[in-house]
Amino acid sequence: MRIARFSIDGNVGFGVLEGDSETEGGPALDIIKGHPFAEFERSGQKVPLDKVRLLPPVLPSKVVAVGRNYAEHARELGNTVPDTPVVFFKPSTSVVGPDDPVGYPAFSGELHHEAELAVVIGRMCSQVPRERARDVILGYTCANDLTARDVQRSEEQWARAKGFDGSCPLGPWIETEVDPADLAIMCTVNGAQRQLGRTSEMVRSVEELIVHITEAMTLLPGDVILTGTPAGVGPLNVGDEVAVTIEGIGTLTNKVIKRG
Template identity: 85%
Template sequence: MRIARFSLDGNVAFGVVEGDELDIIKGHPFAGVERSGQRIPLDKVRLLPPVLPNKVVAIGRNYAEHARELGNDVPDVPVTFFKPSTSVAGPGDPIAYPGFSSEVHYEAELAVVIGRMCKEVPRARVRDVVLGYTCANDVTARDVQRAENQWARAKGFDTSCPLGPWVETEVDPADLAVQCTVNGEQRQLGRTSEMVRSVEDLVVHITEAMTLLPGDVILTGTPAGVGPLHVGDEVAVTIEGIGTLTNKVIKRD
């Protein structure tokens, strides 16, 4: 099931994507999906970020080749950082190039969407707390990341976390193709089976320390091939079985 969040005539709602139509959901998907039977064409709505997370918990260096391409070793424990809710953008929304950076990179990632409040989740229960999966772009000011000990500004600026186009609830995350293109040219191509730590590993690790809430998002790391974005570029993240998230880079006002 593909669950989208959308805007129509100033109203925001969730719907189930079926072909080129949306079946509007009563309420929200975290209490179970109840279809209204009211269907609208997909091209008549504006797709929004599929969730508005309380927090985005991101994992760094979770693909060995990506760690190496930036001159890093694979860490002994997951490198964990946060992206604020204000960094989230939706499909088709612009990525605003921050004025404090001159080297902004794309990072295509599988995103895990949490479906219920959870803490200290045992491995056998991970699938029970996950609503589904979506595409993400962990946009990074690489020069700032190198210069500062903390990654908060480098990875947390406004529009640095595009998510979408919807949440896919029925895909198996174990071995999916993850691709990034810039202006139609392939820049990244990897598989989630190459992750050093699996979705299950990450949920267990994160919830040892903190409570995750419905709609929270985990970014699982990016494969090798990261590189620069420039004003005017169109960047697209495609994940097998989920869809494509496309955004254009603009100059920040």
């Protein structure tokens, strides 16, 4: 099931994407009653997908990101794979949705793309054992962990380098039924491939990351875990269109603009 968050005529809601819609014009969203973090019903009221604006699929209280979780990516930046996961935060203000413009941070001269599988948490959880990790997941979406690489190198903390406004595009929707163990993940810039890997190359699995993170903190419904990026990260320029595609989920596209 694909669950999207959208706006239309000033109203915001959630809907289930239906590919074979009776609505003219192609795929449509069947608006749901309530929200996807509890049992819900489809209303039967359908809106054509091309008539709505897709929003970030969730508004997380926090984005918990994991660095150096692909060995080749760690090596390309001159780093080793750490003994324990490198965990950092991206604030809620970093989140933007599909097709939203991303402003090039004025304090950086080296903005990089990082295509990532994002895990969307479905219920409040803490100290989750590995065998229960899948139970706390609502689904998965695409993410771009945009990074001011020069700032990351020069500052010990990554808060500014990875937490600036617009640095966490998410979308286009949440896929609830995909198996995250071995999915192709790709990033293109202006149609040219930059990154190509598989989630099976992750040093630590989704389950391991949930166990590690919830040992320390409670995750809330709608919180997001970024699971790391494969090799091939590189620079973006104003005017570039960057797209993250994950097998079985979809494509997240954003354009880089000059920050006003």
